[in-house]
Amino acid sequence: MAVPTSARYVVIGAGIHGLSTAWHLASSLAAQGRFDAGDVVVVDKNGVGAGASGIACGVVRNNYFQPAMRELMAHSVSVWESDPKAFCYNPVGYMQIAPPVMADDVSKIYEEQKAIGYESVLVEGEDDCRSYMQAMFSDWQAGNIAVVLHEKRGGYANNVGSLRGLEAKARAAGVKIYTGTAVKSFAMDGNAVKAVETEAGTIACEQVVIAAGPWVRHFWQMLGLPDTVEVKGRDGNVYERPMWTYWCLQEGTVEVPPDFFLTDAGEMPPVLHVDTDAPLYDDSDGSLVTDALWGIYYKPDLYFGGVQGGAMPYVVDRPLDEVAVDPYGPASPDFVVGDEFARMWTSGLAHCHKRFEGKRASFKKEASGGLGCFTPDSFPVFDVFAENAYVIADSNHGYKMIGVGALVAKEVLGQDQALLEPFRFSRYAEGRLHPVSHSPYPWS
Numbered sequence: 001m002a003v004p005t006s007a008r009y010v011v012i013g014a015g016i017h018g019l020s021t022a023w024h025l026a027s028s029l030a031a032q033g034r035f036d037a038g039d040v041v042v043v044d045k046n047g048v049g050a051g052a053s054g055i056a057c058g059v060v061r062n063n064y065f066q067p068a069m070r071e072l073m074a075h076s077v078s079v080w081e082s083d084p085k086a087f088c089y090n091p092v093g094y095m096q097i098a099p100p101v102m103a104d105d106v107s108k109i110y111e112e113q114k115a116i117g118y119e120s121v122l123v124e125g126e127d128d129c130r131s132y133m134q135a136m137f138s139d140w141q142a143g144n145i146a147v148v149l150h151e152k153r154g155g156y157a158n159n160v161g162s163l164r165g166l167e168a169k170a171r172a173a174g175v176k177i178y179t180g181t182a183v184k185s186f187a188m189d190g191n192a193v194k195a196v197e198t199e200a201g202t203i204a205c206e207q208v209v210i211a212a213g214p215w216v217r218h219f220w221q222m223l224g225l226p227d228t229v230e231v232k233g234r235d236g237n238v239y240e241r242p243m244w245t246y247w248c249l250q251e252g253t254v255e256v257p258p259d260f261f262l263t264d265a266g267e268m269p270p271v272l273h274v275d276t277d278a279p280l281y282d283d284s285d286g287s288l289v290t291d292a293l294w295g296i297y298y299k300p301d302l303y304f305g306g307v308q309g310g311a312m313p314y315v316v317d318r319p320l321d322e323v324a325v326d327p328y329g330p331a332s333p334d335f336v337v338g339d340e341f342a343r344m345w346t347s348g349l350a351h352c353h354k355r356f357e358g359k360r361a362s363f364k365k366e367a368s369g370g371l372g373c374f375t376p377d378s379f380p381v382f383d384v385f386a387e388n389a390y391v392i393a394d395s396n397h398g399y400k401m402i403g404v405g406a407l408v409a410k411e412v413l414g415q416d417q418a419l420l421e422p423f424r425f426s427r428y429a430e431g432r433l434h435p436v437s438h439s440p441y442p443w444s
């Protein structure tokens with residue numbers, strides 16, 4: 001499809017961030033009486049939801065050890081709650097279930113959630129945690145759990161459904177979306193982007209928003225930015241670090257009937273996230289899977305056709321140029337889960353609930369999982385480069401961040417947002433790093 005020769009704002013990527021930003025840009029301009037047809041354009045080389053947003057597990061939570069992440073998530077949860085139907089959002093809540101080594105971290109999260117008015121319940125001590133879990137699921141059997149944080153807000157949304165909802169809102173606000181339109185390069189005017197060069201033509205623009213998910217490094221290169229960055233560590237020394245690291249996200253589904261995983265009261269359970277250092281044994285043959293800290297998350301999900309979830313991701317240990325982001329997601333020959341994941345995850349489910357014992361054979365045999373592109377500290381970078389190129393690099397935290405586009409739109413229109421301030425690129429040089437938790441995940 002031919003693209004326009006100019007647009008004030010060109011948004012690259014029709015995932016959660018690109019669509020949310022475009023929608024909010026167009027509606028904010030309209031509210032100010034400054035919107036003209038064609039002002040906001042989205043281009044995507046494939047289609048809506050062709051990237052990470054379209055395969056995300058869809059978990060929406062507040063549970064983060066980093067205060068700045070929590071405040072940002074609380075804002076995004078309000079956006080999810082603003083139109084659950086359009087966003088296919090299920091507000092079932094979320095639970096972090098954790099071992100002694102994480103107890104202090106989780107209690108701190110609870111205290112800080114109280115301070116920002118984010119409703120949650122904290123249960124402490126092994127006996128009380130077991131009772132709390134067994135009141136919900138009588139077959140709960142995981143031991144060595146020292147703390148349960150039950151967030152009453154949050155839950156999960158359907159990946160493709162929510163993007164369709166966002167797309168509809170963006171189109172209704174006057175956004176033009178061009179799919180099958182790959183961006184090849186930028187035309188520069190001094191240090192600023194003056195046009196976006198696509199396979200379907202060149203679009204002159206005033207500002208560009210790059211919301212390219214796992215492809216962010218390609219755009220970083222187009223902007224002439226380096227693959228390494230200097231990070232001032234907590235010890236005051238400066239370290240050269242890779243700007244980008246690819247991780248492979250591991251997820252899958254156990255095919256079980258819709259009522260297989262309800263609470264004892266017959267209700268949809270919250271999304272469960274269990275971390276533990278209890279040894280994990282293979283549910284089929286009793287062999288040791290791991291005696292290191294491990295974690296799984298899971299939820300009954302009608303869209304996926306069973307109980308869906310995942311486990312810790314792993315770093316893709318290859319030179320960056322040898323990591324093929326395309327074909328993406330289930331189409332990738334490399335970055336989909338295999339038997340090892342199925343063994344670990346289904347054994348983890350059986351470790352937690354008796355009802356999952358012997359369910360390995362029901363693990364859905366389809367390609368799942370996919371790549372994420374992480375920043376040096378595994379937290380997002382939201383910042384402007386090359387004078388007028390706004391980069392949304394969410395470090396794979398981002399499906400739940402549906403509200404970031406609203407904040408980015410405000411910044412693009414000239415209003416700095418305090419919630420985004422902790423995520424500036426300059427934090428690396430200045431050593432303004434986010435605190436690090438004891439979680440086995442790079443994103444908690």
Ligand SMILES: Cc1cc2nc3c(=O)[nH]c(=O)nc-3n(C[C@H](O)[C@H](O)[C@H](O)COP(=O)(O)OP(=O)(O)OC[C@H]3O[C@@H](n4cnc5c(N)ncnc54)[C@H](O)[C@@H]3O)c2cc1C
Pocket residue numbers: 012013014015016017018043044045046047048049050051052053054055056057058059060181182183184211212213214215249250251369370371372392394395396397398399400401
């Ligand atoms: C398996 C998996 C599960 C996940 N689960 C969760 C979860 O439960 N909760 C959560 O919060 N997050 C989750 N995430 C992370 C989340 O999906 C991402 O952080 C988020 O979707 C990124 O959104 P985005 O809009 O930046 O990018 P994307 O959704 O990846 O969109 C980027 C778009 O850019 C387009 N594009 C790329 N290159 C070009 C080009 N040259 N020209 C034009 N267009 C281009 C792509 O086609 C794509 O559509 C998960 C990620 C994975 C991989």
